[in-house]
Amino acid sequence: MDFSLLWKEISTTVDQALDAFLPHTDEQLPKIHEAMRYSVFAGGKRIRPLLLVLAHNLFSSRWARCVPVACALELIHTYSLIHDDLPAMDDDDYRRGKLTAHKLYGEAMAILSGDALLTLAFALLSGEERFENEFYLAYKLEVPPEVKLQVIGEIAAAAGVKGMIAGQVLDLEMEGQIPDLATLENINKRKTGSLILAAVQSGARLAGATNAQIQLLGNYASLLGRGFQIVDDLLDVEGNEEKMGKKKGMDIKRNKATIVSLYGLAKAKELRDKLYKDAINALSLFEDDAEALRNLTRFVFYRDY
Amino acid sequence: MDFSLLWKEISTTVDQALDAFLPHTDEQLPKIHEAMRYSVFAGGKRIRPLLLVLAHNLFSSRWARCVPVACALELIHTYSLIHDDLPAMDDDDYRRGKLTAHKLYGEAMAILSGDALLTLAFALLSGEERFENEFYLAYKLEVPPEVKLQVIGEIAAAAGVKGMIAGQVLDLEMEGQIPDLATLENINKRKTGSLILAAVQSGARLAGATNAQIQLLGNYASLLGRGFQIVDDLLDVEGNEEKMGKKKGMDIKRNKATIVSLYGLAKAKELRDKLYKDAINALSLFEDDAEALRNLTRFVFYRDY
Numbered sequence: 177m178d179f180s181l182l183w184k185e186i187s188t189t190v191d192q193a194l195d196a197f198l199p200h201t202d203e204q205l206p207k208i209h210e211a212m213r214y215s216v217f218a219g220g221k222r223i224r225p226l227l228l229v230l231a232h233n234l235f236s237s238r239w240a241r242c243v244p245v246a247c248a249l250e251l252i253h254t255y256s257l258i259h260d261d262l263p264a265m266d267d268d269d270y271r272r273g274k275l276t277a278h279k280l281y282g283e284a285m286a287i288l289s290g291d292a293l294l295t296l297a298f299a300l301l302s303g304e305e306r307f308e309n310e311f312y313l314a315y316k317l318e319v320p321p322e323v324k325l326q327v328i329g330e331i332a333a334a335a336g337v338k339g340m341i342a343g344q345v346l347d348l349e350m351e352g353q354i355p356d357l358a359t360l361e362n363i364n365k366r367k368t369g370s371l372i373l374a375a376v377q378s379g380a381r382l383a384g385a386t387n388a389q390i391q392l393l394g395n396y397a398s399l400l401g402r403g404f405q406i407v408d409d410l411l412d413v414e415g416n417e418e419k420m421g422k423k424k425g426m427d428i429k430r431n432k433a434t435i436v437s438l439y440g441l442a443k444a445k446e447l448r449d450k451l452y453k454d455a456i457n458a459l460s461l462f463e464d465d466a467e468a469l470r471n472l473t474r475f476v477f478y479r480d481y
Numbered sequence: 482m483d484f485s486l487l488w489k490e491i492s493t494t495v496d497q498a499l500d501a502f503l504p505h506t507d508e509q510l511p512k513i514h515e516a517m518r519y520s521v522f523a524g525g526k527r528i529r530p531l532l533l534v535l536a537h538n539l540f541s542s543r544w545a546r547c548v549p550v551a552c553a554l555e556l557i558h559t560y561s562l563i564h565d566d567l568p569a570m571d572d573d574d575y576r577r578g579k580l581t582a583h584k585l586y587g588e589a590m591a592i593l594s595g596d597a598l599l600t601l602a603f604a605l606l607s608g609e610e611r612f613e614n615e616f617y618l619a620y621k622l623e624v625p626p627e628v629k630l631q632v633i634g635e636i637a638a639a640a641g642v643k644g645m646i647a648g649q650v651l652d653l654e655m656e657g658q659i660p661d662l663a664t665l666e667n668i669n670k671r672k673t674g675s676l677i678l679a680a681v682q683s684g685a686r687l688a689g690a691t692n693a694q695i696q697l698l699g700n701y702a703s704l705l706g707r708g709f710q711i712v713d714d715l716l717d718v719e720g721n722e723e724k725m726g727k728k729k730g731m732d733i734k735r736n737k738a739t740i741v742s743l744y745g746l747a748k749a750k751e752l753r754d755k756l757y758k759d760a761i762n763a764l765s766l767f768e769d770d771a772e773a774l775r776n777l778t779r780f781v782f783y784r785d786y
Contacts, residue, residue, distance in 0.1 A: 199642055208642060208650045259596060264588035283569035284653055287592065291564060291599065292642035298603045299641055304634025321626035328633065329609025336604055337504055337513060337597035345513045348589055 179471040186229050186239070186246075187222040193243045193311035194250065197300060211281040211289040212296075215254050219272040219421065223476065224249040224375040227400075230469040231379030231393060234462050240314035242382050245327060247311075248297035249375050252335050255293040256371075258286055260344060273421025294335075301328045319382060327378045334374035343367025354433050361402065368408075369401030376400070396458035403451040403477050406444055409434035411481070413441060419481035452477040484776040491534050491544070491551075492527040498548045498616035499555065502605060516586040516594040517601075520559050524577040524726065528781065529554040529680040532705075535774040536684030536698060539767050545619035547687055550632060552616075553602035554680050557640050560598040561676075563591055565649060578726025599640075606633045624687060632683045639679035648672025659738050666707065673713075674706030681705075701763035708756040708782050711749055714739035716786070718746060724786035757782040 194216055199209045225246035229239045261268040261276040262283060269279050278286035300307070303316045303324050315324075333339060343366030350363065376397035380390045411420060412427045413436055427434050436444045455473055459466040499521055504514045530551035534544045566573040566581040567588060574584050583591035605612070608621045608629050624632075638644060648671030655668065681702035685695045716725060717732045718741055732739050741749045760778050764771040 205642070205647055205650050207654070208646070212642070255596075259592055262589075262592065264592060284567075285650075287564055287567065287569060288646055288650060291560075291596075292646045294596065294599060295637055295641040295646065299634060299637035302630050302634035302637060304630050321630055324630055325607050325609050325626055329604060329607035332600055332604035332607060336600040337510070337517070341513070341593055341597045341600065342510055345510050345590075345593055349512070 179468050182468055183226060183472070186226055189243060189311070190222055190225045190246050190250065191217070193309075194247050196309040196311055197244070197247055197296070197307055207281065208285060208289055208292060211277055211285050212292055214280065215258050215277050215289065216251065216293070218274050220250065220254065222246075222250060223404075223472075224253055224371060226472055227372060227375040227397075227469075228379040228382075230472055231376040231397075232383040233379075233468065234393075234465050235380060235383035235385045235389070238314070238318070238383075240311075241318045242315075242379060243311045244300045244303070244315040245331075245378055245382060248300045248331065249371065249378075251293040251297040251300075252331070252340075253371060255290040255297075256335075256340055256344070258290040258293070262286060265344070265348065270422060298328065298332070301331065323381055326381060330378055330381070331371075331374050334370040339366055339370035339374075343370070350433065352431065354438070357435070357438065360433065360435060360438070364402065364405040365398070368405045369398060372401040372404060373397040392458075392461065396455055399451050399455035399458060400473060400476060403448055403455060406435050406448045406451070407477060407479065409436045410441070410444055410448065411479075412436070414480075416480045421481075448477060484773050487773055488531060488777070491531055494548060494616070495527055495530045495551050495555065496522070498552050498614075501614040501616055502549070502552055502601070502612055512586065513590060513594055513597060516582055516590050517597055519585065520563050520582050520594065521556065521598070523579050525555065525559065527551075527555060528709075528777075529558055529676060531777055532677060532680040532702075532774075533684040533687075535777055536681040536702075537688040538684075538773065539698075539770050540685060540688035540690045540694070543619070543623070543688075545616075546623045547620075547684060548616045549605045549608070549612075549620040550636075550683055550687060553605045553636065554676065554683075556598040556602040556605075557636070557645075558676060560595040560602075561640075561645055561649070563595040563598070567591060570649070570653065575727060603633065603637070606636065628686060631686060635683055635686070636676075636679050639675040644671055644675035644679075648675070655738065657736065659743070662740070662743065665738065665740060665743070669707065669710040670703070673710045674703060677706040677709060678702040697763075697766065701760055704756050704760035704763060705778060705781060708753055708760060711740050711753045711756070712782060712784065714741045715746070715749055715753065716784075717741070719785075721785045726786075753782060 198213055198216060201209045201213065228246050228249060229242050232239050232242050257271065258277045260266050261271060262278055268276050270276060277289060301324065303319070343363050346363045347367060373394060376393050377390050380393050409427065412424055415424055417424055427437060435447065456470060459470060503518055503521060506514045506518065533551050533554060534547050537544050537547050562576065563582045565571050566576060567583055573581050575581060582594060586594070606629065608624070640646070648668050651668045652672060678699060681698050682695050685698050714732065717729055720729055722729055732742060740752065761775060764775060
């Protein structure tokens with residue numbers, strides 16, 4: 177089966193929903209609304225929303241109820257990129273071939289638009305804020321309040337000071353140092369892995385999966401998160417600059433230690449291939465139901481952008 | 482009755498709970514944990530927690546269940562101060578007589594600690610994240626899931642791009658300009674008023690108040706929020722520097738328009754007195770039950786720090 181149609185359908189729906197949930201530029205504060213929209217629609221691959229929906233679809237095909245959560249994950253991911261790009265952090269001028277938020281809108285607006293995206297994510301997850309659009313209904317009506325709260329707790333923990341933010345702190349502290357593999361894997365697990373894990377587990381939870389099933393998928397998601405970061409590091413050496421919208425060699429230029437710089441291309445690819453195999457194996461219990469997720473997994477591990 | 486004992490009890494409990502909910506400095510990331518704690522324990526008056534609990538107490542005396550929400554409000558308030566103080570925003574070196582977070586820990590850590598406090602607030606509100614302490618139990622067990630979600634939605638909206646963040650954006654955009662009273666009141670309503678409104682209304686909601694009662698208290702809270710900001714502006718002219726922990730005259734030095742600078746001390750005090758009277762009147766229906774809240778209201782309007 178060709179999964180590109182399903183992917184397209186999911187990511188188009190998520191983009192339409194993001195457009196509906198984000199404040200419009202004709203409202204009172206055009207500049208910050210524009211800044212929020214600019215970063216959200218700057219060409220993200222929507223990997224977290226896709227993971228959420230495909231993990232959900234292992235247990236149920238009614239994925240409309242996932243859409244607000246998919247949007248919340250993408251908002252949180254986007255906020256983290258805006259703040260990471262700031263001069264005080266990684267000081268990046270470009271991302272995905274476009275100027276970063278602070279280059280275009282100034283630092284104050286970049287910080288505030290990140291704050292606003294993070295806050296909007298939780299407003300959406302509450303199911304309470306009155307967003308008058310078709311993308312909110314299924315989540316509001318079909319998802320039990322207890323499950324909404326579990327998802328909020330899971331995502332807040334993943335994005336928080338023991339998850340994603342810890343990753344960024346450790347990353348900043350590591351600058352100029354040479355970490356060992358365990359340290360590097362710990363940084364990646366938090367910075368990249370935790371939100372990917374939350375996406376997969378929340379998806380299953382929204383579909384009514386049991387705790388055991390959610391746990392099982394957690395193993396898959398952890399392997400995927402580890403692979404995701406190694407592929408990012410490989411792309412910095414071998415990626416398609418045009419498709420990536422950024423120059424290669426940035427990690428080397430910045431003297432940033434990665435698994436590739438520490439162990440070389442061959443070893444890094446070996447590890448990637450092993451993680452890919454393990455991730456696919458972790459889905460074996462789901463048999464044919466996991467075909468779409470396997471397909472996405474293959475994309476994540478062998479993409480060229 | 483002397484309410485200072487009740488205030489003391491509430492703010493001591495909130496401080497103990499904040500200490501229990503915040504990550505400890507002996508955990509993995511000492512620096513950001515220290516930065517988070519530094520700003521949270523930098524001498525805030527805990528007005529929002531007090532408002533929440535006293536609004537709750539109009540309907541029920543079982544205020545233990547308010548404590549995590551009170552903490553969440555204080556975390557959100559603190560995050561907003563950290564980010565507002567950044568060089569790209571108001572560029573403040575001192576707050577409450579102490580160095581601001583970015584002066585002490587650097588800009589990156591200040592931005593990230595703000596992000597972490599905001600995220601921790603929602604983790605707490607979910608009632609899901611496993612915080613193993615006595616301050617979480619009553620909220621977890623006594624508050625129905627639907628009410629938790631309403632509170633999350635209310636607080637996220639108040640802190641978001643149509644509430645507190647809008648206020649900061651408008652404030653930054655207004656620099657060097659002379660706004661009219663309506664514009665100034667609009668900024669204050671969002672920047673200060675929206676979280677105060679959320680505190681009062683969430684408190685009532687947690688106690689099981691009806692929508693009509695919550696609405697009614699909203700009128701009170703809006704008057705209080707307006708007064709709160711005018712008093713802040715008055716303190717910049719007439720406050721007790723030692724108690725405030727900051728120099729007076731900062732608004733004038735910065736050429737910042739306030740109600741005092743636009744209309745003079747006498748007019749500003751007249752407006753404050755009128756708002757105070759109206760706020761007290763808005764509580765009349767609650768008769769004796771509102772004595773503690775009236776007392777806090779008097780403090781907010783006539784404090785000297």
